[in-house]
Amino acid sequence: MSKKLRVRFAPSPTGALHIGGVRTALYNYLLAHKLGGTFILRIEDTDQTRFVEGAENYILDALKWLGIMPDEGIGVGGPHEPYRQSERKELYKVYADELINSGKAYYAFDTSEELDAMRAIYESKGSAFQYNALTRVKLKNSLSMSEQEVQDIIASGTPYVIRLKVPAKAEIRFQDSIRDWVHVHTSSIDDKVLMKSDGMPTYHLANVVDDHIMEITHVIRGEEWLPSAPLHILLYQAFGWQPPQFAHLPLLLKPEGNGKLSKRDADLGGFPVFPLEWKDPQTGVISKGFKQEGYLPAAMINFLAFLGWNPGTEQELFSIDELISAFSLERINKAGAKFDVNKAKWFNEQYLKLQDVTSxxxxxxxxxxxxxxxxxxxxxxxxxxxxxxxxxxxxxxxELPSAYEEEVVQNKWNEESQKGLQVLNDTLPFVELWEADAIKSFIQVKLEEAGIKMGKVMQMLRVALSGNGAGPDLMISMELWGKEQVLLRLNKAIETFGKR
RNA sequence: GGUCCGUUCGUCUAGGGGUUAGGACACGUCCCUUUCACGGAUGAAACACGGGUUCGAUUCCCGUACGGACUACCA
Structure with a gap:
């Protein structure tokens, strides 16, 4: 029997949850529910400088609104608490030390400034600086220094980072669920920082350690992670762990032109990129939310599910349960999908019609x-x-019409329609049962008696009563306005048009 | 610049060695509706380019172009 499926959504609390992140969460959720697995929410807050107050709650609220709640993790609890990486800080240190001891990682003492300077020099020569097998011997680290020097420098309290010692000549390959085999040569991978000088792990270390400890079987994440996946494979290898199955999702692109969907594009296009309204605590800037714009959660889910995935049938409207049973990693697309507001609106209209009238x-x-x-x-x-x-x-x-649609008045206001409206004005007071069908037959009869064709006056009547040449069923409208109101409007209109 | 990923109607996509290349959104026309909307029908609209493999390539391979992601002690 295979291991029980466990997936995770692991956002950073750096602001509102982007719609692309929501889709990632959704795909994780769908797979977990399809295969009877567990959907875990973990917060990756290892960058203290980017932490934003309220972002974590926002993520939770957004997922809750959409109904894609985790089975385990933040807000729920579970066997691997805590699920906030900042609270697991000590743990990563243990694993980083393990790598140091096994010679798979090393201490590095170069300052950010030194590295920046190094990059600038390389750049001026038209090449890119890499911290790797070729350069590390010339830099300040435990590989280029004597053991005594290293001990002294650490003892002196000099800040240091821990870097992964990436093998010089090896090919890393892994089979992605969506992209099939991906291979990368280690010469293009840097000796990435695993532990920062503030004692926090980087994403790479924390991610791999947690995914392993939390027994994650499938890592479903955005394509922006594809380039660092080989590094993660290397880390799993360094620890001697079995890597999870990876699935790198295509990106959500901006509607116009090319590029990743950003908040700016959304503002320009007049649509949100965030599920809920978000007020940036630093700037106070408020960003629109799909919820506040009037999007229904079920419509959002359906729309998002189809951005990069489809069931292979011609059915487009899917409830969350239908999505769960139809979903599979294999049917996810490779290419990025442009965000199309029109389609989102269409989905919303479809779901809106399904809503309960009473509520x-x-x-x-x-x-x-x-x-x-x-x-x-x-x-x-x-x-x-x-x-x-x-x-x-x-x-x-x-509201009473403030203006009458000019084009209709121009074309339809004539002797006959004038006479027709006058007839209605004179007779409508005598309608006994003020109800759409009754009004309709009453009008039919009265106009016929006067020898006026109904078609000649109806649109004029519509304009007279509503001001508009088009709109909902006129008889039902009249019923809803009520007799008194209709007569009032009719009077006013006849008076207005009569002056022409 | 380097590495990696991608490319079917305007958009989301189905398909896959031989198809009238299918659907949906948006758009046009018609029907329904004495209007409009909804709904229905219908139309216009696509395999990036060049080589190769093959009897045959949109489909497989290789290039090119274009797009994207990544290239931080950010995730």
Whole structure:
């Protein structure tokens, strides 16, 4: 029997969770649920300088809103606590020392400034500096210095880092679930820093150690990690551990032109990149959230799932349960996907129509009587993308027209329609049952009696009552306005047009 | 610059040695609706380029171009 599947989503609390991160979390969640595995949330906060207050809660809230909650980890607990890397600091030191002792890693004393200077020199010569088998002997580290020197310098309290001693001539290969075999020569891999001088591990070390300890079987993460995957393989090898199965997801790209989707593009395009609204605690800048814009969680999930994956059938609308059963790593695409707001909106419209009318009415039209609110929801549900448009629609509907659509008036206001409106104005007060069907037959009869064709006046009537040449069913609208209001509007319109 | 990854309609994608290259969004037209929207139908719209392998390549291989990621004591 194979090991039980365990996956993790491991964001850094450096700000709001980006929509690409949400998709990564979603794919992890889907795989875990499909295969009866465990979905773990771990926080990678090893960079103290980039820590942002509130970001961790934001991540949790965002996942909660979308319904992709972890089974284990932050906010849930579990057998491998703590799940915040800053709280596991001591652990990484142990493993880094293990690598030192086995000769797989070494101490380095070069300062950032020295390295920067080194890079500048190489760059001026048109090449790139690498801290590797070729250069490390000439730099300040435990490989180039005598053992005594190293002991002295450490004892003196000089800051140091621990670097991985990358083998000089080897080929690293691994089979990615999405990209198949990837191979890289170690000559292109740097002796990466494993432990920083502040005693914190870098991503690479912490990630590998935690994934191993937490028994992660599949690492599903963004493509930006692909270049460092060979380094991670090297680390697993150095520890003598079995690496997990890797799956590097294609990137989410900006809608216009090329490049990774960023917050800036979103602002330009007028759509969010964050699931929830986010206020940057440093700058106070507020970024839009999909939730606040009116996107439904189920629509977001469906839309996101299809950005880089598809079931191979022609079905597009998938509930989360359907996604879980249809999902597989094998059907994830290789190429990056551009974020298309139109498609997102379409998904939202589809899910909006599926919403319960009663609860939409209660939530978005709370000030209206229940029955009336529900009528409005019925009237407008097919014409909106976001639920909060209901309020705007109703407001617009309820207010007296401030102007009349000029083009329609121009074309339709004539002797016959004038006569028709006048007939209606005179007779409508006598409608007994003010209800759409009754109003309709009443109008039919009255216009016929007057010898006026219905088609000649209906659009004029619409403009007279609503101001617009197009809109929801007129008879139902009239029912909702009520007799008094209709007559008021009709009067006003006749008066206005009559002056022309 | 170097390393790695990628490339099918405008966008998301299906497909895969022989297909009318399929679907969805967006767009056009028509139908439904005395309007609009919804819905339905329909149209326009793609295999980056060049070599090779092959009877045959969009599909396999190699190059080129283009795009992207990475190249920090950031993740």
């Amino acid at each position: 939409l009415a209660a939530q978005y039209l709370p000030d209206l009587p229940k029955k009336e609110a529900e009528s409005f929801v019925h009237l407008f549900l097919d014409r909106i993308t976001f639920p909060q448009e209901l309020g705007e629609k109703v407001k617009e509907f309820t």
